[in-house]
Amino acid sequence: MIDTKEKIRNAALKLFNEQGIDTITIRHIAKELDISHGNLQYHYKNTNEIILVLFKELNEGFSRLFAQQENMEHITFHHFRTWVEVLIEQIWHYRFIFLQFVEVTRRVPEVKIFYNSWDKSREEQLLLVFNTLIKEGIFRDDIPPYIWKNLVTQQYIMADFALSHNEIKMGLKGKKAVQYYGQVLFNQFYPYLTAKGRQQADEHQTAN
Amino acid sequence: MIDTKEKIRNAALKLFNEQGIDTITIRHIAKELDISHGNLQYHYKNTNEIILVLFKELNEGFSRLFAQQENMEHITFHHFRTWVEVLIEQIWHYRFIFLQFVEVTRRVPEVKIFYNSWDKSREEQLLLVFNTLIKEGIFRDDIPPYIWKNLVTQQYIMADFALSHNEIKMGLKGKKAVQYYGQVLFNQFYPYLTAKGRQQADEHQTAN
DNA sequence: AATAAAATAGTACATTTGTACTAATGATAG
DNA sequence: CTATCATTAGTACAAATGTACTATTTTATT
Structure with missing residues (x-):
């Protein structure tokens, strides 16, 4: 059976x-x-129990994804781009959570606790990636720390609610939604790029 | 009575x-x-009827706010900052809509139609503001149009879902939430600023 | 004051949902 | 083989909800 x-x-x-x-x-x-x-x-x-289990599944998927990134000592822009898209794929797979995030946390308070205990480390990890990209001359080095921190917040708000925006406004399905919002998320980096960084970004875009 | x-x-x-x-x-x-x-x-x-009426109220508040901006021929950075905060105040006042936006549109389809018919013009108006700020030397002039368009999308996703993020993660109330997310929204502009723009932004920050 | 219209209170009922419970069936270990 | 435990089906019922409806009171108009 x-x-x-x-x-x-x-x-x-x-x-x-x-x-x-x-x-x-x-x-x-x-x-x-x-x-x-x-x-x-x-x-x-009841359904709340199932919601919690599904959220934990998502959580584990995310953990694997972040661990995978930690093991890279050398991050290329292209790599990072692909990584973001896999992240959004996961979000798409469990999209009901993100489409009704506030409600989910209200109905299943454990979700809120899980989420918050977890995203402190997400934050630091993303900041680390930014620092690496600064050292490699891809990101500008004249941006103050609080702006980088702000960028992290922006990125996570965008990632968490991109599909809600899609549901209301764009109505894209599956791969198309993933690609579109992957691009939106990524374009957020554009004004932080150096000339060298812009060149790499352009190469990637024309390669697609 | x-x-x-x-x-x-x-x-x-x-x-x-x-x-x-x-x-x-x-x-x-x-x-x-x-x-x-x-x-x-x-x-x-039923409740759906009330939701629709409340959404229309919000809508009218927004319209007034946007009309007010249209009548300004000369936009200062400081002005724009205040304007954004009033916008978020409105959103706070009708926060249930944004906290359960997808659900609201599912239960009351008219909301979706309203929202979409409306935000085309929102988009163009924000792009106009950006153009003005470029001409005044506050925003950089080396950013391609598709990135400005992307910035508009980002801004609206952030504005629409900032309070959902707050509900799940920050738990700020009233004025504090409005100020915090006003700042987050505004910091998004930082890397687009020229040296002159940065100076104006700093002045505003120390003025508070 | 008389009358019509608007507003309010309250009743009725079918449907759905959460929850607890019982009975039957299937699998498994000794 | 049988006793035990896990799994499945199905019943029962209170509470909540959407909806329609009636009766009463209040307000406005002439």
Whole structure:
């Protein structure tokens, strides 16, 4: 017998992504899988439990992604660009969380705690990447620290809410959304680039 | 007798801001006002109708704000800074919309249509401001148009979702939130500034 | 003052949801 | 083989919600 718990998570993720967390109950998920809601309840007491598990899944994906970046001693611009896109792919996969982020944190307070305990290190890591790129002459060296810190905040707000913007305004699906917002995020760096940095960025753009 | 419709809108706004749109029903709003829900229903059929009306209120506030900016032939950096803060004040006042923006548009499709028909002109207007600031030597003149366009997108994503970020991460209230995110939004301009622009920005900061 | 219209209170009911519970079935270890 | 535990199906019920409806009171108009 295949893992029922996993099937439930997959069905829940699908329904949450399609219809949002407020309309979906364990009864809907059970119907989608053609099992009784009593059975589903045996595995997950309610939707909030499933939301938390899915958030933890996302969290682990992110952790792997960040660890992968830590192991690089030499970051190229191109590398960084690809890395950002993989990040947004993850976000797309679990998009229901980001599309209703405030609600998710209200309904499942653990999500908020998780998120906050975690993104302190995200912040420092991104600052480190910036510093590396400054040393390599790709980013300008005449920008004060508080502006770099501000840029980190901007980047995370943009990453977390890009898909909400997409939902309301652009309506792009899958790969197209990922590419578009990857570009938006990346263009944020443009005015921080040196002449050398701009050259590298242009090369990357024409390469696509 | 004071306008009941207005009292309803105010109570609804308060409850929506405090508890979100999913938990609040017309029965809750009626209880808050000590009137029967039958009476409330007479004025507004359901919560979605109230949400739409509140969104239209916000919309009109924005329109006034943008019109006010259009009438200025000479934009100073300081002026622009204040203007941005008034904008965020409005957003704070109707924060439930932005905290659950995707949900609001799903429940009340008219909101999406309104928003989109409207922000084309927002876009062009902000680009105009940028152009003015370039001509006045405050913004750099070596930035390609697609980057300016990207900056507009960034600014609107940040403005629309700053308070969601606040709700999840910072937890600032009222004036403090408005000031903080006003600053975050404004710092986005830093790397676009010329030497002259930076000087003006510093003056403003020390003036506070 | 009489009458119509607007506003308010309250009732009624079908539907949905969260939650707890029971019964049946299947799997597994000794 | 059977006793135990895990899994599944299904029932039951209180509470909440959306919606429609009636009855009463208040306000405005002539």
